[in-house]
Amino acid sequence: xxxxxxxxxxxxxxxxxxxxxxxxxxxxxxxxxxxxxxxxxxxxxxxxxxxxxxxxxxxxxxxxxxxxxxxxxxxxxxxxxxxxxxxxxxxxxxxxxxxxxxxxxxxxxxxxxxxxxxxxxxxxxxxxxxxxxxxxxxxxxxxxxxxxxxxxxxxxxxxxxxxxxxxxxxxxxxxxxxxxxxxxxxxxxxxxxxxxxxxxxxxxxxxxxxxxxxxxxxxxxxxxxxxxxxxxxxxxxxxxxxxxxxxxxxxxxxxxxxxxxxxxxxxxxxxxxxxxxxxx
Numbered sequence: 001x002x003x004x005x006x007x008x009x010x011x012x013x014x015x016x017x018x019x020x021x022x023x024x025x026x027x028x029x030x031x032x033x034x035x036x037x038x039x040x041x042x043x044x045x046x047x048x049x050x051x052x053x054x055x056x057x058x059x060x061x062x063x064x065x066x067x068x069x070x071x072x073x074x075x076x077x078x079x080x081x082x083x084x085x086x087x088x089x090x091x092x093x094x095x096x097x098x099x100x101x102x103x104x105x106x107x108x109x110x111x112x113x114x115x116x117x118x119x120x121x122x123x124x125x126x127x128x129x130x131x132x133x134x135x136x137x138x139x140x141x142x143x144x145x146x147x148x149x150x151x152x153x154x155x156x157x158x159x160x161x162x163x164x165x166x167x168x169x170x171x172x173x174x175x176x177x178x179x180x181x182x183x184x185x186x187x188x189x190x191x192x193x194x195x196x197x198x199x200x201x202x203x204x205x206x207x208x209x210x211x212x213x214x215x216x217x218x219x220x221x222x223x224x225x226x227x228x229x230x231x232x233x234x235x236x237x238x239x240x241x242x243x244x245x246x247x248x249x250x251x252x253x254x255x256x257x258x259x260x261x262x263x264x265x266x267x268x269x270x271x272x273x274x275x276x277x278x279x280x
Contacts, residue, residue: 001254004262006035006060007077007189007212007240008253011127012044013064014134016245019044022253023051023059029254033263035062035240037077040095041130045083064189065095065179068169070199074188076175077212077238080270081184088182091175096130098168103131109163110136110156115145133157134247149247176207183273185209185266187238192222201233209269214239214258216251236269237262 009015010022017025019036022044026034034057036048045061052059061083065076081088100119107117117139125135125142137152146152156163176186187210188200200211213226214237230237239258241251 001030002239002256002258003030003032003254004034004258004260005031005240005243005254005256006033006062006079006238006258007037007064007215008034008243009038009064009245010036010044010048011129012036012041013038013130014132014244014247016247019047020051022243022245023048023055023057026253027055027057029252031057031254033058033060034253035060035077035079037062037064037240039064039130039132040066040092040099042083042089042092043129061184063092065175065186066167066170067172067175068167069172069203070196072194072196073167074172074194075190076172076179076208077187077189078175078179078184079187079238079266080273081179081182085182088178091178095168095170099131102165102167103136105165106133106136106157106163109165110140113156113162115140115143115156117143136163172203172208173206176209180207180273183270185236185269185273187212187236190215190217190242191226192218197225197229200229200235204233204235208235210236210238210266212239213237214256216242216248216256236266238266 010019036044038044049059060079063078067074067076103122121139122135125138137149140146140152179186186208189212191211211226211230213223241253241256243251243253
């Protein structure tokens with residue numbers, strides 16, 4: 001098991017377990033440095049921080065932001081920001097409302113297909129967390145419309161499926177600027193799932209600070225490719241499991257080996273951005 005895991009999710013977004021439960025699992029798995037990176041929300045960070053202190057772990061504040069580039073959904077991992085930054089807080093609030101509106105539109109499309117699911121049902125499944133397609137998939141599964149999460153996405157919720165609704169458009173540059181001004185850094189999540197390596201240098205010129213080299217969907221060849229890519233372009237390297245609990249069977253916290261060498265350059269860049277936090 002790795003002692004570093006900078007990519008995991010809790011029930012504050014689309015994970016199965018509460019932030020404190022996720023933190024305790026990290027501790028029991030031997031992880032010492034971690035980041036809770038829920039989708040488009042910071043709501044899980046206070047509970048994770050309290051539990052991390054009790055468990056003697058270092059928590060790096062994190063979030064996984066959804067952006068749109070080249071007509072693609074791209075995920076940005078943000079780390080080390082000031083959680084109290086008002087501009088970041090306002091942006092995350094917009095993300096949250098955008099996700100709620102997207103859920104409404106998805107449910108409307110499902111209704112047109114003869115499937116009635118209420119927004120209240122989705123919110124109950126999400127336990128008050130940031131709404132996403134996995135919560136709709138869970139509702140479809142519970143109602144017997146599908147037999148698995150995969151079927152829910154293939155038949156209804158995935159790209160080109162009849163109930164698919166794209167996320168509200170936020171550019172990589174916009175998200176990177178907000179995070180940078182809050183004292184944080186932005187990392188391209190799981191680039192191997194995008195297959196758009198040729199775009200990364202241009203994204204770096206627009207504010208991207210690094211790439212997630214180590215990930216549960218990256219094999220050894222992908223790790224070496226992205227490690228070399230990051231070194232060639234002077235980008236930070238990070239890594240993590242992308243744990244979601246019961247929704248990602250076979251993936252556990254700390255299951256992806258992330259080398260300690262990533263911490264020094266990450267901390268060094270974050271240190272240079274700390275003065276930004278006190279400008280106002």
